[in-house]
Amino acid sequence: MxxxxxxxxxxxxxxxxxxxxxxxxxxxxxxxxxxxxxxxxxxxxxxxxxxxxxxxxxxxxxxxxxxxxxxxxxxxxxxxxxxxxxxxxxxxxxxxxxxxxxxxxxxxxxxxxxxxxxxxxxxxxxxxxxxxxxxxxxxxxxxxxxxxxxxxxxMVGFWYNKDLFKKAGIAAAPATWTEFIDAVKKLKAAGVTPIALAGKEKWPGHYYWAYLAMRIAGLDALKQAAVDHDFNKPDFVAAGQKLKELADLQPFQKGYLGAAYSTPDGQAALMGNGKTAMELMGQWAPTVEKDASKKDLGDKLGFFTFPSVDGGKGSATDAFGGGGxxxxxxxxxxxxxxxxxxxxxxxxxxxxxxxxxxxxxxxxxxxxxxDPNLAVVAKTLASASGFQLYLDQAYPPAVGQEVNDSVAALIAGSKTPEQVTQAVTETAKSE
The missing domain is CATH 3.40.190.10 (Periplasmic binding protein-like II)
Incomplete structure (x- = not known):
């Protein structure tokens, strides 16, 4: 973070x-x-x-x-x-x-x-x-x-509102990026805000780029980039392109760029209040949703792992997250x-x-x-084929901060996927 x-x-x-x-x-x-x-x-x-x-x-x-x-x-x-x-x-x-x-x-x-x-x-x-x-x-x-x-x-994964998925006609949690994008489109068509995002705090946005980099480039590529200080590689650019594909659909709530995470009007509260269908967040999400909204989604809340990407080098069973x-x-x-x-x-x-x-x-x-959802997280984590620590913790502080800043700019439309990898590379080389 x-x-x-x-x-x-x-x-x-x-x-x-x-x-x-x-x-x-x-x-x-x-x-x-x-x-x-x-x-x-x-x-x-x-x-x-x-x-x-x-x-x-x-x-x-x-x-x-x-x-x-x-x-x-x-x-x-x-x-x-x-x-x-x-x-x-x-x-x-x-x-x-x-x-x-x-x-x-x-x-x-x-x-x-x-x-x-x-x-x-x-x-x-x-x-x-x-x-x-x-x-x-x-x-x-x-x-x-x-x-x-x-x-x-x-680990980080998608927490979703089962009732809102049903309203949009989504029968099952998406397992691939193509299915995920299709789900976002269906939610928008049903008048449902697909994703809650704390754009002000930046770290929640970096989860998307990190997971896409894991799925497309693979864990070894992320680890190697930390060694050779080079993120200017096609697979990392492709991760940004996939994220831009999502951002171009305008899937986030109105005013997301100024939204915090745990405040009464922030990302977690929007999920807890049933105002959005999904958030990409760690295992603490249900408790923060409940605390921020003063409501409990109960069995309406579900969890699914980040989708695979067709042709990607990474495994769909690799997990991203960390602990305290x-x-x-x-x-x-x-x-x-x-x-x-x-x-x-x-x-x-x-x-x-x-x-x-x-x-x-x-x-x-x-x-x-x-809790059944947390039990799913624990089980998924226990069977994970690989594990990647949050990038803004795995890398030196300045590099992690640049990942967060550049990905936030990509989501907001002020940086291209190529500019993201270039900025992170320049920061890594200067460390």
Whole structure:
């Protein structure tokens, strides 16, 4: 997911945050430290759990941990996704981090590791890291060391309104891009807005280009592009052409360019309110739809994987997505790691999965998933032939940001498919 615009208000808020410090972090050596006085310690925890059910769940778990550890104060700081990434980018650029903070791993985390900001958890967490599935740990491991603890993993796919599909005469979820385009046309003909998109935030739009690149070029091509810094290849241009084909149909809601994701008038709320037929989003979509709209689609909501593309080199069973985990600042107090151990304990994490807010990361946890759609996601992910991390996390931050910006411009009609690949290539070569 992408970094948001740096508004004057946001910068002012960030400046105030820095003036106050991150969890009492005043270490001038470039990393964070927790505050401690007379045997008491404060752990500042930045997370993106601003919606239910996880917002209340984590608040309760903080209380439980503090009751069991009266000398520890967990400063729980839930921050909306885009604001979180902007604030974290600012503090890491100044050589600091919160004590515990959300990470999606990949190139962004690696950059923080290379800057000496992140604690190596390989030894301290060795006894309980073994409880996690290898797939959930992969995005946080570099050079055989573990730098973050996973809390969630999942994949992006299409969430759709079964009633609106039926209204448009669509009998089955599309399995190919040709069928998908046909479904969009049928929805429009039936007076239904086909797709909800948070155009303002950009990262949701990059899902389309990334998946098309996976289906047309294949996973190996995306990985190779990260090595040779060259996206000026026919298959990547073709991904942009397919996306332009979709955008030319004007499938998104009116005003989508100014729409946010989780606001009451944003992408998730439009789906939750039954105003649009589809959204391409991660496994958290149902909970955010419900929270943003204050409604529950229930069994009207379905899920299907991103369609295959005729003649493409990629497999239709390759998945795109990622998970959320927590990294620890290099100079955070020991209580920070202990708090993560508590959140990752089998009973606590299983209870979190049971809320439907996150997906399993611990071995044997799959049976806890009760929601039928999330069970489909878990099953699909478990049988995936390959996996690609979000491009704006897999690649270095500047490259990921350029992917988001250029794809947003393509969808809006201000960049061509060729200009997208050229811009991303130029940014990658300059890194």
């Amino acid at each position: 992408s970094l948001s615009r740096r508004s004057v208000v946001l910068l002012a808020a960030t400046a105030a945050l820095l003036a106050g410090g991150c969890g009492g972090q005043t270490n001038t050596g470039g990393a964070a430290t927790g505050t401690a006085s007379a045997g008491k310690v404060t752990v500042e925890w930045w997370n993106i759990s601003t919606t239910e059910p996880m917002k209340s769940f984590y608040a309760q778990k903080v209380k439980e941990y503090q009751t069991a550890h009266p000398n520890v104060t967990i400063k729980n700081v839930p921050i909306e996704n885009e604001a979180f990434k902007a604030k974290l980018a600012t503090v890491t650029q100044s050589g600091k981090t919160p004590d515990v903070y959300t990470t999606w791993g990949g190139g962004v985390l690696k950059q923080q590791i290379d800057a000496g900001l992140v604690k190596d958890l390989s030894s301290e967490a060795a006894t309980w890291i073994a409880d996690f599935t290898p797939a959930s740990l992969a995005a946080y491991q570099f050079d055989q060391k573990t730098y973050a603890i996973p809390q969630d993993i999942g 985990g927590y990294a620890v600042g290099v100079n955070a107090p020991p209580a920070a790691v202990d708090f993560l151990k508590f959140l990752s304990s089998k009973d606590v994490h299983a209870a979190a999965v049971e809320t439907g807010g996150i997906q399993p990361v611990l071995k044997g946890e799959e049976s806890v998933v009760k």
